[in-house]
Amino acid sequence: MSFMASPLAPNSDHRGRHCRASWVVLWVLAGTALALRTADALASMAAGIPRGVHPCTSLAQAEARTGIRLDPLRRALDDQHLAAQEILRTDLPAVAITLHRSEKAQDPISYFHSATGEIPDVLRSPLPAFHEIAVSLGPDRTASLKAAALADGSVWQDVEWTDGNGRAALRSRGRTVELLRLARRIVEGSP
């Protein structure tokens, strides 16, 4: 008796058909999910804004969405002739605001504020600091000033201080004195 004539043949063929169909459905669905996830990641990468980060059109919108008071920053910006260029927020809640000086082509300054604790890495990329000191921003207010050198030779500075339950920070590769002046102005305006 040949295999095809055996009573097992129809069953094995039947099983094979079911097995093949289940693999096809499984692979196609998994492939679809993977393709969607990849498309989402590619779009995020192309836009330069990671997942979980949302752009805001104004400081008022960022305040409304995160609940973080940005009045001290607003006053400091007026004093220092700075304007908010790009405003990003996360649901944490935290904000990252890129500031630029309108009349001079200078390096921008980034302001970060997290209401609950550490500033998330998606807003402020970690820098390998080679130098860290404590600086005073006013009576009973100290901050940590860090400096880090990148592979392209540029030196970046971070000033970070505690603000209530949260943290605030400024980052720039410009002059340290300007960074500290802005930080002091923001701290002065804080409650």
Add this chain to the structure above:
Amino acid sequence: MGRAAAESILHGLVAALAVMAMLSAGRLRAPDTRLRFWLLAVGCSAVLAPLLGLLVPARQSEAFRDQWALFSGDRLSLLVWHGISAGPACALLLALVGFLVYLRDLVPFLLDIGRGQKWACDTTTVPAGLSASVAKAAAACAMPIPRLRVLATRHPVLVCRGLRRPIIVASTGLLNILSKGELDAAIAHEIAHAKLHDPALGWVLMLVRGIFCFNPSVQLCARAAAHEIERRADESAARAASSRESVARSLRKLADASRDAARAPHLRAWHGFRLAAIEQRCQSLQGTHPSDPAPRWTLAAATVGLALVLFFTVA
């Protein structure tokens, strides 16, 4: 409203591509199976997307988009080129394509209805040979003999109409060009449509296409479903007439006659797609027999799986 339309387009695209991949990878050639899968793709756009929007509005929240969504259309909206956001631009472009595809099929459909209305007034007595063919095909399909009407026109006409009580409409022009065997095959094809209530399904598809005229995947999947409806009737006719060759021959003859009828160049262009589809059906009839239908649970698994994937896909 705009977001709901964009979600329908997005879900339709994902479902259409997934169905296409399943049909191709699974080598699913049986028209019945293919029809069900294409209807599933149409349903994902036309039913699932609006249902998800109504029943689970939380899917539109930022938290869902950030933490759970596989794909969020917001990501595309962040891509801006010369002040134009990629998300809305893609949605508008796809909607335009959908509308053009809809118009592309609507115009010949309306022209056919218009011609049918014109010829409908001029009926003639039913020839005995035709009645015999219909009775034979109905017996082969184990269904009651449907009503029959013959139009007195030289143009070849053979359609199955009627939502509840089917009616076969033929023309004297048809009887002049088809041989006895070919006529039997062509009648068996229309009887198969009547038995499977295809005219009703066709109207439902046209209605869905009208409502979702902006959705290119609904248009293309409904068109593919209509093609499978015809293939299903072809296979049924081939079984009833015991000859795949005569079904293919009758199809070719009717296609040639309709091409000759469309003498004006712009009408020939409209007929282009239809003729290509008929040629594909003839080749399918003359080629290998379609494989067995896929196991029924395949469609159920694909439906559940696609619904899950689309739940986590937000425009």
